[in-house]
Amino acid sequence: MREVALSLFVFFLVKCVNSIFSPPTREHFKSCLSTNHSNSIFENPNILTKHTSDSQTYTSFSESLSKNSSFLSLNFTSLKPILIAKPKSEPEIKKLILCSKKLGLQVRTLSGGHDYEGLSYLSQSPFIIIDLVNLRSIKINLTEETAWIKSGATLGELYYKIAKTSKIHGFPGGVCPSVGVGGLFSGGGYGIIMRKHGLASDNVVDARLIDAKGKIHDRKSMGEDLFWALRGGGAASFGVVLSWKVKLVRVPEKVTCFTSQHAMGPNRSKLVHRWQYIGPHLDDDLFIRVFINNNQQQGSQKRVRTTFQGMFLGGIEKLIPLMNEKFPELGLRSQDCKEMSWIEANLFFIGKFGQPLEIMLDRDQRYENLYFKAKSDYVQKPLQENVFEEIFKRFLEEDAPSMSFDPLGGKINEVLEEESPYPHREGNLYSVQYTVRWKVNEMEEMKKHVRWIRLLYDYMTPYVSGSPRGAYLNYRDLDLGMNKGIKMSFEDAKKWGEMYFKGNFKRLGLVKGKIDPNNFFKSEQSIPPLF
Ligand SMILES: Cc1cc2nc3c(=O)[nH]c(=O)nc-3n(C[C@H](O)[C@H](O)[C@H](O)COP(=O)(O)OP(=O)(O)OC[C@H]3O[C@@H](n4cnc5c(N)ncnc54)[C@H](O)[C@@H]3O)c2cc1C
Ligand SMILES: *[C@@H]1O[C@H](CO)[C@@H](O)[C@H](O)[C@H]1NC(C)=O
Ligand SMILES: *[C@@H]1O[C@H](CO)[C@@H](O)[C@H](O)[C@H]1NC(C)=O
Ligand SMILES: *[C@@H]1O[C@H](CO)[C@@H](O)[C@H](O)[C@H]1NC(C)=O
Ligand SMILES: *[C@@H]1O[C@H](CO)[C@@H](O)[C@H](O)[C@H]1NC(C)=O
Ligand SMILES: *[C@@H]1O[C@H](CO)[C@@H](O)[C@H](O)[C@H]1NC(C)=O
Numbered sequence: 001m002r003e004v005a006l007s008l009f010v011f012f013l014v015k016c017v018n019s020i021f022s023p024p025t026r027e028h029f030k031s032c033l034s035t036n037h038s039n040s041i042f043e044n045p046n047i048l049t050k051h052t053s054d055s056q057t058y059t060s061f062s063e064s065l066s067k068n069s070s071f072l073s074l075n076f077t078s079l080k081p082i083l084i085a086k087p088k089s090e091p092e093i094k095k096l097i098l099c100s101k102k103l104g105l106q107v108r109t110l111s112g113g114h115d116y117e118g119l120s121y122l123s124q125s126p127f128i129i130i131d132l133v134n135l136r137s138i139k140i141n142l143t144e145e146t147a148w149i150k151s152g153a154t155l156g157e158l159y160y161k162i163a164k165t166s167k168i169h170g171f172p173g174g175v176c177p178s179v180g181v182g183g184l185f186s187g188g189g190y191g192i193i194m195r196k197h198g199l200a201s202d203n204v205v206d207a208r209l210i211d212a213k214g215k216i217h218d219r220k221s222m223g224e225d226l227f228w229a230l231r232g233g234g235a236a237s238f239g240v241v242l243s244w245k246v247k248l249v250r251v252p253e254k255v256t257c258f259t260s261q262h263a264m265g266p267n268r269s270k271l272v273h274r275w276q277y278i279g280p281h282l283d284d285d286l287f288i289r290v291f292i293n294n295n296q297q298q299g300s301q302k303r304v305r306t307t308f309q310g311m312f313l314g315g316i317e318k319l320i321p322l323m324n325e326k327f328p329e330l331g332l333r334s335q336d337c338k339e340m341s342w343i344e345a346n347l348f349f350i351g352k353f354g355q356p357l358e359i360m361l362d363r364d365q366r367y368e369n370l371y372f373k374a375k376s377d378y379v380q381k382p383l384q385e386n387v388f389e390e391i392f393k394r395f396l397e398e399d400a401p402s403m404s405f406d407p408l409g410g411k412i413n414e415v416l417e418e419e420s421p422y423p424h425r426e427g428n429l430y431s432v433q434y435t436v437r438w439k440v441n442e443m444e445e446m447k448k449h450v451r452w453i454r455l456l457y458d459y460m461t462p463y464v465s466g467s468p469r470g471a472y473l474n475y476r477d478l479d480l481g482m483n484k485g486i487k488m489s490f491e492d493a494k495k496w497g498e499m500y501f502k503g504n505f506k507r508l509g510l511v512k513g514k515i516d517p518n519n520f521f522k523s524e525q526s527i528p529p530l531f
Contacts, residue, residue: 023126024103026083032099081108081121084129093240094214096130101212101520108523109240112154112180112363116374116476119236119523120183130240132182133363140165140248146205147171150243151182156360162248163343163357170251170342172197175349177360185244186235187474188422190431192311192349193342195410196284197249201231201422202415206245209238212520216242222515229511232422233501234473237508237527238515251342256312256319257349258337260330264292264304264395269388271329272306272405276382278327279407280429285313286322293402294395304395311345371439373450375457375477377432378424378470379405383463390459398452400437405430423502424470432464433475454479471499478524488519488528496525506530 082105087093100107106127110120121129132152138161140147149158156177162169172193174184181200189200197203206219207230219227226238235241262271272290279288288310294302308330312319316337323332340348346360347353395401413426424431436453438445461469471480481496490509497505509530512519519529 024082024105028103029082029099029105029128032102033095081123081127081129084131086131086134088134090210090216090242093130093210093242094216096128097210097212097240097520098214100128106522107240107520109151109182109236110180111151111182112178112184114176114179115183117478117524119476119525123523132180132240135242142166142169145169145248145250146245147248148243148245149181151180151241153181154363155179155181155184156362159343159346160357160360163341166248167253167341168250169248171200171246171248172203173200175346177346177350178363181244182235182241184474185246186230186233186241188232188472189474190406190472192287192289192345193249193251193313194412195282195287195407196313198411198415199232199422200246201420202411203247203249204231204244205247208242209235209240210242211239212516212518225507225511226515229421229508232420232473233504233508233511233527234421234525236523237512237521239521252313253341254315254339255342255345256310256314256316256337256339257345257353258308258310258332260308260310260332260336262306262308264306264388264392266389266392269385269392271308272388273382273385274329275308275327275405276379276429279405280409282326282407282409283322284410286319286326287311287407288327289407290405291402292391292395292404294398294400302396304392309349311349315339371446372435372437373453374433374435374475375453375479376434376470376472376475377457377460377464378428379430379432379463380428380465381463382429387460387463391456394452394456394459398436398449401452401456402435404433406433417502418504418507421501421504421508422473423504424465424472428465428470431472432460433472468498468502470502471496473500476525482524483522483526483528488522488526490528490530493528497527 085096087096097107106123106125108120108123108127108129110129110131113120134152135150136152136157138147138149138153138158140161142165147158147162154177155173158171158173158181159177162171170193172191173189174191185200185204191200207227208216208218209222209230210216229238230241264272272292275288275290282288288308291307291309292304294304316334316339319337320332320334323330338348338353340353343357344353347355352359391403407430408424408428415425417423417425434453434456436449438449471477480499483493494505501508508527512527513529513531517529
């Protein structure tokens with residue numbers, strides 16, 4: 001009898017202690033949402049999905065999105081979101097924000113889910129995910145040559161809609177159609193017509209944002225400082241962007257694309273070396289980027305190749321003489337080129353030329369090899385040939401490495417460094433993306449490949465931009481540093497902040513201090529408030 005009483009007591013004690021110390025549950029969240037009856041949030045079957053408390057389901061959810069690179073720097077294995085909400089209306093987002101704040105939860109906003117470190121769906125503190133998948137309509141106004149795009153839309157959905165509406169309009173966003181506009185627009189956005197039309201963020205003309213108080217702003221009511229910050233500073237630090245208004249650009253009905261592959265090896269770095277003097281200075285209508293990869297066929301030897309991929313805003317008859325004049329070393333012939341529409345060029349760049357345009361609508365396209373780590377750099381002075389020789393040697397030692405070089409210049413340089421948070425403009429020749437991939441999800445395997453990419457990055461230090469070394473926010477890299485715990489110091493964050501934003505970091509901190517002084521919207525790489 002005594003024993004029973006005692007165990008009951010222990011039981012109550014445990015229960016009580018739990019209720020004080022354990023993080024809020026989904027039930028707490030539900031009851032918070034239901035206290036205000038103004039909205040049919042509960043009747044909406046989509047708002048509370050079944051993923052949440054079931055860790056198995058969440059793991060496969062996050063695996064389907066993530067390449068698990070997050071585990072390089074963070075240990076997220078211990079935390080699942082309290083819930084994954086898929087709101088269908090703006091008032092629902094407001095409720096989700098207010099209840100999260102009330103219950104002390106963090107919010108992660110998910111658009112296309114392509115964040116390289118998974119910050120849109122992973123967190124070290126108790127959190128919910130606001131998945132914008134149900135808010136993705138696109139409205140085009142051809143008279144004004146603009147579009148309002150809800151943040152849950154992907155680039156592919158945008159490009160498809162534009163192409164179905166007009167043959168002579170396009171938009172300068174990224175290449176991969178499954179990337180979300182929410183992340184890409186707010187971090188810059190590189191694509192195949194950026195030398196002609198600038199970054200995606202340079203073409204944003206209005207935005208609607210919901211802040212930590214649940215208040216909705218447009219460009220006019222948010223003020224120019226906050227509007228400035230959203231165009232390259234990463235929106236996740238400031239609130240949830242509901243929609244973006246962009247300026248569409250004119251494209252010719254006929255563009256030309258080509259691919260030109262070359263072996264790389266001892267004494268064979270001349271072409272890529274030469275490209276550095278040409279690619280960033282070509283006519284704005286011509287974009288030629290470079291890929292280096294190590295293309296290993298099964299059983300055969302590793303072969304490192306340099307691939308030049310080009311897009312010209314015009315026909316073959318103009319491109320060939322231009323190439324003969326500017327880059328004769330490449331030896332481009334008209335039979336290497338294909339004429340097509342702008343939308344088809346986007347398929348060409350993902351290796352799907354000739355396939356139905358509806359491929360653009362596939363939101364679930366991901367890397368086939370699930371696991372990867374990426375890093376970025378900016379080159380300001382052409383690299384010497386021996387640097388390419390060293391890269392070539394290192395590529396032979398790794399399974400699936402790649403480097404891509406995106407030429408800058410043109411319209412990108414017409415914007416001043418402080419005119420938008422994205423600062424890597426005049427003075428930069430091209431951006432570099434390093435990636436390494438692996439297939440087996442094991443700690444040892446991961447460590448090996450990550451070590452390789454970090455060593456390559458170290459090797460490159462003297463040859464790329466410095467003090468601070470530049471990095472591209474959309475190629476997020478937690479190796480550069482991160483906010484630790486609740487105490488976020490602006491001084492600590494400066495290290496990575498100035499790599500992404502240079503002198504603009506301070507202004508971003510001040511904007512943050514104004515719109516979100518209590519730092520509700522925070523993550524491992526969010527901007528700490530400055531006052
Ligand atoms: C396969 C692949 C191809 C890529 N190609 C390109 C390319 O061609 N050019 C290029 O520039 N980049 C490219 N990227 C990088 C890409 O721009 C970034 O990963 C971008 O952040 C992804 O946006 P997202 O909406 O898909 O990602 P998400 O993971 O959903 O979001 C990324 C970040 O933005 C925040 N966020 C998302 N939506 C909102 C919102 N509505 N309000 C506030 N914060 C929000 C998230 O919380 C997170 O911090 C590529 C990435 C991948 C994986
Ligand atoms: C990560 O967190 C889990 C759960 O808390 C723990 O078991 C594991 O040891 C941690 N791993 C590392 C590498 O810290
Ligand atoms: C509930 O409604 C009241 C009154 O309108 C408001 O002040 C409060 O912020 C709302 N709370 C939530 C969680 O929506
Ligand atoms: C398109 O923009 C024009 C010019 O601003 C405006 O007059 C018109 O009403 C818009 N059309 C739609 C359908 O919104
Ligand atoms: C590369 O060039 C160097 C110097 O010109 C020469 O010694 C070497 O044999 C060449 N190697 C190959 C593989 O052609
Ligand atoms: C990520 O990798 C770690 C280490 O191999 C593993 O323990 C974990 O289950 C993986 N998680 C996901 C979400 O892929």
